[in-house]
Amino acid sequence: MFTLAEENYLKAIFHLENEFQGEISTNAIAESMETKPSSVTDMIQKLAEKKLLTYKRYKGVQLTGSGKKVAAGVIRKHRLWEVFLVEKLSFHWDEVHEIAEQLEHIQSEELIIRLDKFLGSPDFDPHGDPIPDKHGVLKRTEKKILSEIDKNQKGVCVGVKESSPEFLQYLDKKKISIGTKIYVLGKEFFDGSMIIQVGSEQFFISHKIAENLYVQTQE
Amino acid sequence: MFTLAEENYLKAIFHLENEFQGEISTNAIAESMETKPSSVTDMIQKLAEKKLLTYKRYKGVQLTGSGKKVAAGVIRKHRLWEVFLVEKLSFHWDEVHEIAEQLEHIQSEELIIRLDKFLGSPDFDPHGDPIPDKHGVLKRTEKKILSEIDKNQKGVCVGVKESSPEFLQYLDKKKISIGTKIYVLGKEFFDGSMIIQVGSEQFFISHKIAENLYVQTQE
DNA sequence: TTATATTTTTAGCCTTGTCTAAAAAAATTA
DNA sequence: TAATTTTTTTAGACAAGGCTAAAAATATAA
Structure with missing residues (x-):
């Protein structure tokens, strides 16, 4: 489907869009991913070709519907795995991020369906962040x-x-x-x-x- | 630690050494990994530099102690995840290989220690294959x-x-x-x-x- | 408005891991 | 032993994803 690098870019941009509003600058992406702006430019051009985001030179990017869906899917996996690590393997909530960062890239629809069921279809991860549903929709909470x-x-x-x-x-x-x-x-x-x-x-x-x-x- | 490709080569060579005996030919590795002999030559030269195997031109390879340990570690992870998938997520034994093939590369000592404990420290995977212990030692069975x-x-x-x-x-x-x-x-x-x-x-x-x-x- | 500073892009290079085609070594056959 | 076949290696190319340095576009200040 998508490469590890592509998924990480989409995820980072998704988070930036939720944190701020409107279009996201190349520099903002570079900073949030701890990489160089030139690398970001390369990648967003590829993602734009694949219609995962819209991009105009010097004008920043915005995720398309499918871009958002891919990103939300990765975040869903990340947060479900965090629940698994804390609830089933007794990890502490400050130890799970790095491991989930790897697990979020495992490719298997069925795995996530079953993991979700195994965990009792949780709505929130151990840090209180909402878990997107299978359609990529985030429950908004009044926090x-x-x-x-x-x-x-x-x-x-x-x-x-x-x-x-x-x-x-x-x-x-x-x-x-x-x-x-x-x-x-x-x-x-x-x-x-x-x-x-x-x-x-x-x-x-x-x-x-x-x-x-x-x-x-x-x- | 090691890249995904390196781990896969070490694992494949480890399996070949257990299946046959003595040194393993470039062609045998290429066939078992569904890749080209020239790619294998490239990689085994890198692995030899890292002292994970010994290699003499035209003479095949043999894993060193540390090469075997890395390979056994990957296989341990693969088989523990297979147990997880079958026992906890109710997958069928013929569905788990591909997913475990991805999960085996997740890097976290602690994760495997806890997963093993969570599963009750199983000795065999769902196909009856022995799970190497944390030191990489395989229980030999009289099968x-x-x-x-x-x-x-x-x-x-x-x-x-x-x-x-x-x-x-x-x-x-x-x-x-x-x-x-x-x-x-x-x-x-x-x-x-x-x-x-x-x-x-x-x-x-x-x-x-x-x-x-x-x-x-x-x- | 012009000059300066910042942001973004481009160009070119590097590494990893793969491939094909050709060369070299080893094994096999006559 | 010589000829042929098979195996293995080398050489050179490519794609992904990253980097640095320089150029181009935009934004800010004087």
Whole structure:
């Protein structure tokens, strides 16, 4: 079907389109993939020929319907494998990304159908990110960034924006994971830091932490 | 560590060494990998430089200790994944080879340690082939080819030599799988065909079938 | 608007792994 | 032993995917 490199480009562009809006620049792709802009130009020209994205010189790219579908398929596989690694093989949520990065390229429709069933057709991966369905459709969740929650409000942690091992390990130390209830006890306007309560513990978190945690507010 | 192509060559050579003995010819490798002898020469020169095998021009190759270890590691991964596919995802034994062919190249020590544990540290794959241990050591089993079993003797099917879907499907139709007891009721010297009993059924099998079934005779 | 800076593309080269065609070595046959 | 066939290697080419350096287009500043 598609080469490993092609799949990785499509995935990266898909993520960029969801993060920002409109067309995506060559440089943005290069940066997100840790490669050189000239390599990106080469590849997007190939992907444009295959109608996976539209591309005009100097004007950036935009995924076509089929490009989006391929990308969502890769992301579906990535996230299902992450669920497998955490739920079945007892990996910790900060250890699974690299392995899933490889597993996402295994080619077999049937494998993913069966893996999904085996895992009970999960809707979210261990970081709280939604798993695209078999048609590539992402369930949109009403999640907010913790830093946007007001004083005296509460939310349930539903995901993380950043998923570096360092950050995930910090969250573990503070006993924060998917499903954890967080109360905002105080908020400092000057630097965006917060005092929050998790379980029976109250502690301080910086703006940097608060802006990388997704919560769902309960009505 | 090693590239996909390197791993595949090492694996193919490892299998050839176990099947025949002594040094392995360029042509034999090319045939087993469905590639051209010139490509094989290129690759074995690279592998020789990396000390994964010894090679003298026109004299064939032989895996070194480390070459064998790498190959056994790949085979271990292949067979563990096959067990996973059959036991956990309910694949049929004739459907798993191609997928395992991809999964065997996933790089993660920890993944295999945990997968092995999750599967209950199996010793054999769904075709009855032994799974090398973490040091690359293969349990040798005392298996014979069914065609070598004498009249009025019985054996338990422990594996297959050939594992094409066609052959495995034939075996299914005849209700033969790993663990099935087989009685040799008659044997024709002219063409090597046999009359066997499986469960309550008695039927004829050709020499071609009999020479591709491994059985363990019971004493 | 012109000059400067940034972004993007092009051109050319490299590596991996493959191939075909031709040359060289080894094995076989007469 | 000489001639022929088979096997193996070498030489040269190609595609994928990456890189650097330079050119071209666009954006920004004076």
